[in-house]
Amino acid sequence: MIRHLMKGLLRDRHRSLFPVMIVAAGVSVSILMYCFMDGMVDDMVRSSARLDTGHLKIVTRGYNELMTQAPNDLSVRDSDAMMERLRRDYPDMEWTGRIKFGGLLDFPDENGETKAQGPTIGFAADLLGEDSKEIGRLNLESALVRGRLPSSPGEIIVSEDFIARLGVEIGETATLIGSTAYGSMAVYNFVLVGTVRFGIAPLDRNTMIADISDVRYALDMEGATSEILGYYSNMLFDAGDAAEKADAFNAAREGQESDLTPLMLTLRDQNGLGIMLDLMMMRSTIIITIFIMVMSIVLWNTGLMSGIRRYGEFGVRLAIGESKPHVYVTLIAEAVLVGLAGTAIGTAIGLSFSYFLQEVGWDVTGMLQGSSVMMSNVMRARVSFTGGIIGLIPGLAATILGASFSGANIFRRQTSQLFKELEV
Amino acid sequence: MQNGNLIETFDLVKQFPIGGRKFTALRDVNMKVRRGEFLGLVGPSGSGKTTLLNIIGALDKPTSGRTVVIGMDTGKLSHKESAMLRSEYLGFIFQTYNLLPVYTVYENVEFPLLLLGMEEKKRREMVISALKWVGLDDRARSRPSTLSGGESQRVAIARAMVKRPKLVLADEPTANLDAENSFNVLDMMVRLNEELETTFVFATHDDKVIRYLRRKITLNDGRIVEDIETVPSPPGQGGE
Incomplete structure (x- = not known):
């Protein structure tokens, strides 16, 4: 029986090839978009950390207030001794x-x-x-x-x-x-x-x-x-740990009112990066969520239409003697197969394009003329584990959900009504 | 079944909601069908023929009244029991053939046997045998899209008959066929009825079918207005 149904699935392009293509397209675009947005934020954090902010930075309080003017009269004095102490107190940095x-x-x-x-x-x-x-x-x-x-x-x-x-x-x-x-x-x-x-x-x-x-x-x-920069040995910024270190460092110097009192800042505390990163993350999360929802609706609709188109066939199969639960289960099984195939192909395509964008990048030099944002002229995607699995939401879940909804009508309608779907 | 009746209906009523009103398709239908009959539900369009056929085939449920088919009260059957009734005892033939287009002729005919869980060797024998009955064993590998209307309906008959059902329900089986194909198909059904003692119930208003019937139940406006035994007069027996 399974072999029989598989034959039908493979022979009917409207049930297999086209839905797989639509799912693959949706999944690949979703992944590409996610990786690209993730890459942009990541690039900004890495560039800022490497060139300007570090993961942690120690300056004097006076320097911090006038940092944009680079007031070297307020620099950290005896910085070599301080760096020795920092290396001892924070061996992971x-x-x-x-x-x-x-x-x-x-x-x-x-x-x-x-x-x-x-x-x-x-x-x-x-x-x-x-x-x-x-x-x-x-x-x-x-x-x-x-x-x-x-x-x-x-x-x-x-x-x-x-x-x-x-x-x-x-x-x-x-x-x-x-x-x-x-x-x-x-x-x-x-x-x-x-x-x-x-x-x-x-x-x-x-x-x-x-x-x-x-x-x-x-x-x-x-x-x-003027500044002492601290970097995590693995070069990955840990916002929570950095904030804890900075709080502890600064708390130990509370009560010292001098302009030359050292102050520890995290990457997020500098140049408005915290707000900017939060905004970018929020925006990219909103954009990605909306996009994935739209893709999910499109793919849900594909599953739905695929099911509705086949009400007549379901009617015939029920008349021949197949039970409603069996017809429903086969519809879901087909959706799982289509979803898996489409998601696998879409993930491969999406990750390939993302990898290409990660390695080669997209040169936006022209758009950044006059910009003061510490951001690379070449925008790159970032291939990550999350990027690899995010396609499951629109690809597999939405397709199965669409088929589940459309298939539910097999139970809601009288079998005789299903035939009428066929009588054009 | 204990009383020898294959089908019994008791005060059958079927209503459909249309707009804000209810349309009554069947009104107090009472009928009995014995094994081996070759009968037709006849009447004009909208008289309730197909509705009655669907209720007998457990494809639809009545608004009130009862239908007993092969000893089973179809109104009380679960999805699974309805499927079992259709799978084991009933065969359907439709006006539009309703062959599954992605499967070959052989696979279409094989489908009911797959549902019965029959082993492959026996399945093969029965499918080939059914295709021989309808004279299409040489088209086993063809797809339905390559068949003529007459050939398609013969495949549908083979699919309905392959499991040797007790009852075949045929809804306007000749409506899309020309006269020659119609008579061929009907001759085949008569032969199967006689050889296998399969009961045939038609819903039709086609005179060609009516000529073959041995019993005619006339419906009008959802009621049985006539139920008579008739003498078949197919073209080969002096009709034409």
């Missing part, structure tokens, strides 16, 4: 110092006269330390466009677009003109050894990157850093 600064980058000609210059936003990281992971964390090797990374003190890399605009070459001297942590004028010569492009619009405009020791010297910040 990796800690590193960064200095943010602004200034003018001037390229002189052979006579010492300005050949080209432009405002720069700089940041200093531990590029030359033996155990430092900053080059990998900042992804500098893959961001390198020309030249090489700094390997000796006094060397810098600058964003490729900035250098192209200024019309200077690798190997030239670059003079940073800025202000020290104490407010006096800072002038320091570097050698340009390479150019980078991060694919993040705000960073690619006019960034210079130098080793932290050079910048400490240039800005008169010996032993200090």
Whole structure:
């Protein structure tokens, strides 16, 4: 009997091929959409953490209030000792110092006269330390466009677009003109050894990157850093754990009123990222939920129509002697098979496209011109376990539900009424 | 069945809701059908023929009254018991053939036997035998869409007869057939009725069918207005 019914299912394209195609299409689009939205949020968190916020960040209270101005006079003093303590107290985290600064980058000609210059936003990281992971964390090797990374003190890399605009070459001297942590004028010569492009619009405009020791010297910040960033060893942000650590750290310093009192911030506490992430998550959840509901209704309707179309056939089968529960069970079994096949195919297609978007990405450089959001110019999907199973909702559940509803009419209607569905 | 009647109806009433009103399709129908009869429910469209046939076949339930078919009160049967009655004892032939289009001729005829859980070897023998009765054993692998109207109806007859039912209910079986095919099909039914003692009940207003009947129950406006024995006059016996 099962073989007989399977033959019917396979031969009737309206019952097998077309529903499977519709389910597969719905499932693949649902998965692609989920993975893409998930990838966007994930990319934003990772980019922000790597380049700017860390998973945790320690600054002084005064610096926190004026953070957008990079007030290095309010930097963390004796930061090396503090990082030692942090490594001891939080062994699951990796800690590193960064200095943010602004200034003018001037390229002189052979006579010492300005050949080209432009405002720069700089940041200093531990590029030359033996155990430092900053080059990998900042992804500098893959961001390198020309030249090489700094390997000796006094060397810098600058964003490729900035250098192209200024019309200077690798190997030239670059003079940073800025202000020290104490407010006096800072002038320091570097050698340009390479150019980078991060694919993040705000960073690619006019960034210079130098080793932290050079910048400490240039800005008169010996032993200090503007920020100490903490990263989970597995590079995965744990919002709950981070909030607990920050609360405990800050609670231990309650009552200290100095501007130089250290303050621990989580990734979510910075740059409005918490609200932005919540909003993005909420929006993407709403969009995905609506989309999956719509897809579910479409696929439910497919199951429903497939069932209604066959009322006549059910009538004949009942007349021949098949029982109503048996007809109903076979209808559900067919829906399970169609749902499983469609979901499997749709999941494979959806994950393949998502993987492609994860690896290759979608270049939206043009849309991010002038943007200050720390977001990659190439939007990528993220293939995850949830993405792999989310298609079950529209693919399997909705299809079976549709068939269940349409099949329920087998019990509600008189058998003779089912025949009338056939009499066109 | 103890009294020899295959079908008995008692004060049968069937009403259908139409709009806000109720349309009475059958009014106090009382009839008895004995084994081996070849009878027709005749009358104009809307007289209640098909409704009565559906109630006899346990495809529909009466609004009031009782129907006893092969000793079973169809109004009291569960889904499963109704299915068992149809599966074991009844065969249906429809005006529009109602063959399952995705199955071959062989598979259509085999379907009732699958429901009876019959083993494959015996099934094969019975299907081939049924197809030979109707002269379509050479079309066993064909799909219904490749058959003519007459051939389709013969497959439907084979499907109804393959399990050797006690009762065949045929609703306007010749309505879509030309005269030659109609007479062929009817000749076949008469032969099966005589050879296997299968009881045939037709719902029809086709004169070609009426000529073959041995008993004619005339319905009008849901009531039995005439119930008479008739002498068959098929074309081969001097009719035409």
